[in-house]
Amino acid sequence: MSRILFYILSLFIYLLVPTAQHYSYQDIVVYGGGLAGCAAARNAAAAAPDKKVLLVVPEPVRALGGLGTVGGQNFADIRLWKNELVTRGSFGRWFAESGQFYSTQGLVETIKKDLSQFPNLKVLYSFDLTSLDAAGGEIKGLKLAAIERDESGRVVWRNGRRIVKAQIFIDASDDGRLSRLAGAPLTVGRQDWPPEYLPEEERKAGWVRQQAATLMFKVKGIKTPSVPKAIGEWVFTRDAKGSWGLAGGKVTWSTNPVVTGFNEKYQSRGFSVKPINAAQDGAGSEEWWINTLLVYNVDGRAHDRDKNTANYPSETIPGHRTTDQAWVEARDFLLNPDFLTTLRQFKVVEDGQEYGFGEAELVLDRQGKPVVGEIMYIRESVHGQRGEIVMPSDGENIHYDVTTRETQLAGSGPEDGGDRENYPDRIGLGYYMMDINAYLPQDLKFSGKYDWPVTRWLRPDWWERGGEPKNPVYLPYRMLTVKGVKNLLVPGYATGCSSFAWAELRVLPNLAVLGDAAGVAAARAVLYGEDPSEFSTPQIRWVQEKLRQFGARLDK
Incomplete structure (x- = not known):
């Protein structure tokens, strides 16, 4: 009788106590449910069909696509080059299915259908990262907890815990949370801008703003x-x-x-x-x-x-x-x-x-509240840096794998332009305007009157060098890797580019291109037992070829 009571009590604790843990073992874990994360998970599952892939969606809704769907940003930010779309691969497929101005629920279904064709890919909805286990410069596992939006509108923890072990981790998040908790070298907002273009309070106080x-x-x-x-x-x-x-x-x-x-x-x-x-x-x-x-x-x-x-x-x-x-x-x-x-x-x-x-x-909901995106449209958070956090006067063109100069002065092919050194290990093309949406309300009148866009006024040096990029930029494989964390790939907001380069690369089509590449690189790593941070020419060529097979465009 006592043994029966013991089992009943154990079951009761397991079901009701919030700290009860569920363990799982994966080959690849993708953190982030936006277009970058969905692209990464999709390509990882496709390139390594015998390996287990888990996509963790840290949003309080059971839907894929992040900002591009539940966030309400359904105006696809594309920029044609020579009358062609250069951001292809997963984004190209989804774009062809949904159009430039699309039903957000329709895109949810499009992405879900694309990902559901891979039986080795599972999705964990509405769980966020609480902590991670790491040793020897390598992430061993993630501790996750369930989340939901409460009646006040805030996202809170709820019952449900997971511990997930894996070989390779991908941070496709908008807040760089996985990278930050892993100790990756990161800068915040426009921390790397030349000091003369920062407000005095930011130069002196040691903190900087992020885009509105x-x-x-x-x-x-x-x-x-x-x-x-x-x-x-x-x-x-x-x-x-x-x-x-x-x-x-x-x-x-x-x-x-x-x-x-x-x-x-x-x-x-x-x-x-x-x-x-x-x-x-x-x-x-x-x-x-x-x-x-x-x-x-x-x-x-x-x-x-x-x-x-x-x-x-x-x-x-x-x-x-x-x-x-x-x-x-x-x-x-x-x-x-x-x-x-x-x-x-x-x-x-x-x-x-x-x-x-x-x-x-x-449009109002049943409670009389405006119908809004389930998540904020965050334009900027952190940026992955190569080397020391302390910024020299030209830090944005020194300590990042994609620099401000490379994006603005990208060439028309592999032999010219500021990005030509990225050509050998390119994993895609990034293209858009260098679009800053203000850091302060007074930025809107920086010229003395209301004037939009504000980019030329906040960065007159950019305007003097010619303004908007004329060509797509080669995106190098190394921007996905993290100094000091050998099994982490980053196609999300914490990817390796300067703040001003991010003004171009932040749009969803470019992030999906990075996600595609991160997924294929993760697959290569688990298939061959390699560290993605140490890929050299043979591994990168393998990634490039696989990306081409999946419809990516790598060449101008």
């Missing part, structure tokens, strides 16, 4: 013309799937007294609006996702659930917002009547017909 974040939100009531066209300052576009995209509003943003008055009034609260990108939530939908609200002083590393623990960042800017605080405050701010009044100024009239946001309404 955004909370995506849904509206309805947007009016479009019957056919795609440019009307005044607005461009109304339709993709191959029949879904609308809308971009513009610079003149309205800079001159309309309601809009400028809004920005003047609310900048002290850490909010501004910028010119708008908007995309229909799939062809035929009356709902659109909107990208316009800038949220300042958000530390992408800082989460409420980490407060009073060693996982909370030690050096933060005064008055910083956690990701949870920013999400809650931004969602509530959308209900401010001034916000909707301001949004409705973004409209245009042609032949007596009004188009744009003049009759826009927020």
